[in-house]
Amino acid sequence: MSKFNNIKGLLIDLDGVLYVGDQVIDGATQVINQLHASNMPCRFITNTSTLSLNGLQHKLAKLGFDIPSTEIISAPQAALLYLAKQPELVCRLLLAENVKQDFLRFPQSDQNVTHIVIGDIGDKWTYTLLNELFVNVMQGAKIIAIHKNRFWQTEHGLQMDIGGFISALEYATGHQAMIIGKPSTDFFKVALEDIGLQAHEVMIIGDDIDADVGGGQQAGLQGVLVRTGKYRESYVSQSGVKPDLVMNSIKDLPQVLALNR
Numbered sequence: 001m002s003k004f005n006n007i008k009g010l011l012i013d014l015d016g017v018l019y020v021g022d023q024v025i026d027g028a029t030q031v032i033n034q035l036h037a038s039n040m041p042c043r044f045i046t047n048t049s050t051l052s053l054n055g056l057q058h059k060l061a062k063l064g065f066d067i068p069s070t071e072i073i074s075a076p077q078a079a080l081l082y083l084a085k086q087p088e089l090v091c092r093l094l095l096a097e098n099v100k101q102d103f104l105r106f107p108q109s110d111q112n113v114t115h116i117v118i119g120d121i122g123d124k125w126t127y128t129l130l131n132e133l134f135v136n137v138m139q140g141a142k143i144i145a146i147h148k149n150r151f152w153q154t155e156h157g158l159q160m161d162i163g164g165f166i167s168a169l170e171y172a173t174g175h176q177a178m179i180i181g182k183p184s185t186d187f188f189k190v191a192l193e194d195i196g197l198q199a200h201e202v203m204i205i206g207d208d209i210d211a212d213v214g215g216g217q218q219a220g221l222q223g224v225l226v227r228t229g230k231y232r233e234s235y236v237s238q239s240g241v242k243p244d245l246v247m248n249s250i251k252d253l254p255q256v257l258a259l260n261r
């Protein structure tokens with residue numbers, strides 16, 4: 001008997017679980033086919049904010065994964081699912097151009113907006129823009145941040161990320177932003193609502209001990225760590241998070257879920 005017998009659905013992280021760069025994790029495509037064949041509800045989750053839903057699905061298809069776009073929830077997609085439930089919506093979008101395509105259904109403006117969605121806009125940040133956003137928030141707009149990362153590593157060295165701008169707006173306005181990407185509980189809530197299951201019925205499978213496993217457990221899910229992608233034993237021992245299970249790779253999943261019987 002598996003201790004995961006009551007699991008009715010899965011959230012599967014993309015990068016590091018199904019592939020690393022352009023390299024598919026051994027056996028991953030077969031596992032996904034097997035999950036679909038067994039009618040296990042799945043959502044494929046990622047914090048990636050530079051690809052539209054189509055772009056993501058395209059990338060997956062190119063790698064050999066047969067995953068419909070309705071099963072993909074990126075951080076911008078979680079923002080979109082959240083916004084779709086809000087009445088009387090006017091958005092201001094600070095997102096990569098191709099990601100904006102997914103938000104065309106919402107009314108948009110630079111003034112009198114109800115929600116500001118902030119993702120990656122590269123070097124477009126200016127005092128004028130920050131001040132406009134400050135005024136938007138003071139007039140009642142809510143900030144939805146795709147993530148709140150401090151910095152990231154580029155080929156040219158470290159680069160400042162959007163977290164500092166989000167913090168500046170929070171400080172100046174006195175209002176907290178809603179952070180929609182993993183490990184935010186809001187992200188997992190959106191995903192659970194989309195999959196239509198209770199937190200305790202769902203397992204998250206990820207390579208990030210904190211963002212995937214920790215964030216998922218915080219939201220009430222079973223957290224499973226894979227030893228692929230960004231997994232390092234030292235990260236796990238430094239983290240306060242204890243996974244419900246550690247698997248060598250996604251290849252072990254059918255056995256864990258007893259799908260082979």
Ligand SMILES: [Mg+2]
Pocket residue numbers: 013014015016017206207208229
């Ligand atoms: Mg990952």
